[in-house]
Amino acid sequence: MRSVPVLQFGATALVWGASFLFVKIALEGLSFTQVVLWRLVFGAIALVAIALIGRIEIPRDRRVWMHAAALAIMQCIVPWLLFSWAGQQLSSGLASIYNATTPLMTMALSLVYLPGEVLTRYKATGLLLGFGGVMVVLAPWNLGVAGDTSAQLACLGATAAYGVSYVYLRRYLLPLGVGARAVALLQIGIAALLMILTSPLIAWTPMRLTPAVVLSTAALGVLGTGLAFIWSTNVVREWGPAAASTVTYLSPVVGVALGAVILGEKIGWNEPLGALAVIAGILVTRRATQAVTVSTTPPKSVPLRQVPPIH
Template sequence: MRGKLTVQFALLALAWGASFLFIKIGLEGLSPAQVVLGRLVTGAAALAVIAAVTRQRLPREPVVWAHLTAVAVLLCVVPFLLFAWAEQHVDSGLASIYNATTPLMTMLVALVALPGERLTRSGLAGLAVGFAGVLVVLAPWQGSAEGTLAAQAACLAATSCYGLAFVYLRRFVSPLGLPTVAVTTVQVGVGAVLMLAAAPFVAISPVQLSWRVVLSVTVLGVVGTGLAYVWNTNVVAGWGATTAATVTYLTPVVGVALGIVVLGERLSWHEPVGALVVLLGMALVQRRTGAATQRRRAKNRTPQDSQRRRETVVGD
């Protein structure tokens, strides 16, 4: 079982890391909105097949659909559009580096929106280190062109949307206890419907299809937006959320490497240095947050919980 999860973890890192390469190639013949439209439609189709095969029942309550529509906007439509637009002006590798700021953005939003979230001084220091790394990546001392700065700001806006979406999920969707595949199918499906409705207004640019473009958008949707959600769910269930979150350490490595090897992109010294600083800050935040969570669980654990835990260990 562990070997299977290891393979899925590796595939997840490859899928999410390669997404930025596929976006860049898709932009060779499509507009940003058309790339997102293709990504969401193919992703929704893949998830619908998975839900049907696994016999996942979709939620029917209107309030659940309303919450998942908000998630679809924050987790799919808006950030996908922002990253696709940004990659017209910045390398795919740089976009993947900015994607690594997602946990920092999530923690920042959680501190504001979730009353129960608290960080130690070391955790707050981790946030500060992480955002210092963002500044190193941004390299304001270089005086980048206006379009490049706007694109980098769009990448950070996209990860801010991810942060808002994850906190929204935790506060309004997770307590409902719904199956993850069903939730993801509705979420991506609603995003696809929203993009289809907006297509006559935002996706009307001329299309220049090639096998590279078609293949990239298809893989981006089926693998990066479909299968990857299932792999992530399995890894979280098997290894826990904290360990599963370490995939974020690998996705920028994959994204940068593919950008250099496949597209011939060049890496400035400050980009990997800044990325390492961001990951260091993220590691500090996760370590302190995880330790605090364990202390709270130990404090609230009852004697019955301890007895069940001992019985489980013996049973294994």
């Protein structure tokens, strides 16, 4: 039984790292809006099935539903549309590297909007390292040559949306005592409904449904949006949120490796170097967060990583 969390941790890193590969393959037959639509539909089906099997209680508090609707837009629809749009121009590996900046975006926004968050030496160092890593990956010396600057900025916009959603989650929804699986079910369900309602306007183009496109989209929804969230929740329960959040460090490694091996994507020297700087920044900020957690025990505090990210 002790090996179960290890297997779930590895499976989560693999699935979330592969999500950008799935997006890239799905874009061969779907528009970027259709990728998000079907990802949410498959994800909602998986989470509804999990809720029925696990007999998860659905909250009836109107405030929970309102906050979940806001998170459905901020944490699902907006960032996934941005990542899917960027995936039309960027390699899947590069998109996975930018996704790793999520903890840095969250930390920066927490310092501004969450009371009690203080800019310490470690946090400042971590943010600077992460920012430097983003600049190396963005490669400003190649602007106007690579032709994908807007797509890279879209990825950063997506991780900024993740950061806003985590701060919102901590400040408004988690204090209501809602379970992680119930939060995921409401978010994905509401997001799927919104995309279905707007699909006649934004996702009406013809689809080319090859086996690879269908399987990639189904894997993106069922695995990346459904099962991986449950696995990650179990790891949080067994190891704690700090240890479980280190999956963020492995996802870009998996994403870059799969893109290179399966799609033949080329890796520039600046991409792994920038990724290392981003991961170093995350490690430094994580050390600062752990130090604050150990030294202070504020009443009724809610860990920022209590509910894992949905990628």
